[in-house]
Amino acid sequence: MRGLFLASACxxxxxxxxxxxxxxxxxxxxxxxxxxxxxxxxxxxAPLRGVFGILPMIVGSFYVTFGALLFAAPVGILTAILxxxxxxxxxxxxxxxxxxxxxGIPSVVYxxxxxxxxxxFVRENFGGTGKSVLVSSLLLAIMVLPTIIQTSLAAxxxxxxxxxxxxLALGATHESSVFRAIVPAARxxxxxxxxxxxxxxxxxxxxxxxxxxxxxxxxxDLLKGVRTLTVNVLMEMGYAADLHRESLIxxxxxxxxxxxxxxxxxxxxxxxxxxx
Amino acid sequence: xxxxAASGSFNDxxxxxxxxxxxxxxxxxxxxxxxxxLTLGTMLLIVGYICVRGIPYLTPELFExxxxxxxxxxxxxxxxxxxxxxxxxxxxxxxGVFGGIYLAEYAKPGSRLVRAVxxxxxxxxGIPSIVYxxxxxxxxxxxxxxGNSLxxxxLTLxxxxxxxxxxxxEESLLSxxxxxxxxxxxxxxxxxRTTVRIVLPxxxxxxxxxxxxxxxxxSGETAALIYTSGTAxxxxxxxxxxxxxxxxxxxxxxxxxxxxxxxxxxxxxLVIVALMNALSAWIAGKLTRRx
Numbered sequence: 001m002r003g004l005f006l007a008s009a010c011x012x013x014x015x016x017x018x019x020x021x022x023x024x025x026x027x028x029x030x031x032x033x034x035x036x037x038x039x040x041x042x043x044x045x046a047p048l049r050g051v052f053g054i055l056p057m058i059v060g061s062f063y064v065t066f067g068a069l070l071f072a073a074p075v076g077i078l079t080a081i082l083x084x085x086x087x088x089x090x091x092x093x094x095x096x097x098x099x100x101x102x103x104g105i106p107s108v109v110y111x112x113x114x115x116x117x118x119x120x121f122v123r124e125n126f127g128g129t130g131k132s133v134l135v136s137s138l139l140l141a142i143m144v145l146p147t148i149i150q151t152s153l154a155a156x157x158x159x160x161x162x163x164x165x166x167x168l169a170l171g172a173t174h175e176s177s178v179f180r181a182i183v184p185a186a187r188x189x190x191x192x193x194x195x196x197x198x199x200x201x202x203x204x205x206x207x208x209x210x211x212x213x214x215x216x217x218x219x220x221d222l223l224k225g226v227r228t229l230t231v232n233v234l235m236e237m238g239y240a241a242d243l244h245r246e247s248l249i250x251x252x253x254x255x256x257x258x259x260x261x262x263x264x265x266x267x268x269x270x271x272x273x274x275x276x
Numbered sequence: 277x278x279x280x281a282a283s284g285s286f287n288d289x290x291x292x293x294x295x296x297x298x299x300x301x302x303x304x305x306x307x308x309x310x311x312x313x314l315t316l317g318t319m320l321l322i323v324g325y326i327c328v329r330g331i332p333y334l335t336p337e338l339f340e341x342x343x344x345x346x347x348x349x350x351x352x353x354x355x356x357x358x359x360x361x362x363x364x365x366x367x368x369x370x371x372g373v374f375g376g377i378y379l380a381e382y383a384k385p386g387s388r389l390v391r392a393v394x395x396x397x398x399x400x401x402g403i404p405s406i407v408y409x410x411x412x413x414x415x416x417x418x419x420x421x422x423g424n425s426l427x428x429x430x431l432t433l434x435x436x437x438x439x440x441x442x443x444x445x446e447e448s449l450l451s452x453x454x455x456x457x458x459x460x461x462x463x464x465x466x467x468x469r470t471t472v473r474i475v476l477p478x479x480x481x482x483x484x485x486x487x488x489x490x491x492x493x494x495s496g497e498t499a500a501l502i503y504t505s506g507t508a509x510x511x512x513x514x515x516x517x518x519x520x521x522x523x524x525x526x527x528x529x530x531x532x533x534x535x536x537x538x539x540x541x542x543x544x545x546l547v548i549v550a551l552m553n554a555l556s557a558w559i560a561g562k563l564t565r566r567x
Binding site: 001002004008012018074075076083087094097098101102109110111112142178179203206210230238260262 | 410435438
């Protein structure tokens, strides 16, 4: 039995290894026929003419992610503080399941909601087609909100209560003690929550494809359409062949590398926290 | 409490009782309540909007066995979701639970293997579903020649949900008090019997709640399935292509001709996720009450 348990534990290692092998083995040959530099710095995506530049998608992915954090980070952190230190028991009884439900709603439902409600709303009030950076960021913000809330909440709850008591003893009010003693102490945990949110936002596909407009050109202002790396793969994989197909797998490799870098940053921050 | 993060300098703690700072804190507290209201409001808006638009279209015809282009019944999608979930848990639960048992009960804590499994589990949890889609397509559909099939999709999702089950199993086992194991050893039971008969039952609620969360994730997954299990609108066998509920919703939205029916599918998906969440929270709550 011990051997069976050991083998099962190794499935994770095996899975990561196999994923890397399959992605790189199928994605890297593309760079024998197409310069890697042109691929990641090219601003034009025209598969029919054999031009594969994914810079607009890289910029697009970071653009909508940054926009999402602009909404989600403040709201998420403040909500976590509320749940940790200000909310009464009955309020918590409502908030906790609400956040869990937000975390559980499938991305296809988020996308559908965005397409049916947010896109027409922006189209009628701000102009444009509505499928835009703005709506994508807003929708992503809602989707990463529970991640940020849950991680920040755990970080704030992990701060020893003596910090708070010490602050009270020095004559500070309840509010100042929370904001000036507890929250600064939970800083790195909150940052790691935001980094986790970045990872999730960059990898989101189904919701974005419905609200982003998906035009493969450099993203412009907030009301113009945008295409992310993830969308590029999902949209064109169905009919792509030969070099075009390989370019999409290579897009996946670029995405994989970016997400791995973000995750590495996350575990780096976490490890430093534990050491301290 | 090992996660204390402050530099420890008194600047973080000392609070001069200046009136201005006091009012700043009160204002921040107001913003906290505003953010909380915004979070709650967003949830209510999404759930409310989907329900209001979808519930009126949850007609009996939508659950008819036969799927036609006129009546886009979701019966086949519900069956496919069930078989996809069962099939994928069939792979991920044994691997996750056995792996968790090894990490918690057999491995030396902090050994190189344990660290490697932790890092890779974290990596798996962070990989976006579209990358899983590419991997599933390249590995299962093309290389193993499984084609666009329920099996390809289930294998892909099994890898996706594995880290969740593994980590939760490990943590639940680790939270079982040492005295349980000592008592069992003292009565003459061996390692395996102690683990399976004494420790595992106590950790069961934690494992079960992870399985329920996995069911929620499997039913809601779209991107990883479109190019692995495919989008055929029929009741799928093991090696047929078939769409789950989430993929069904995605396809209806892309076709754009059955928006009301799509809302109805979204309601069903929301109900599944809410049910799984509630069950999982209930079980986890029972766990903490007893401990």
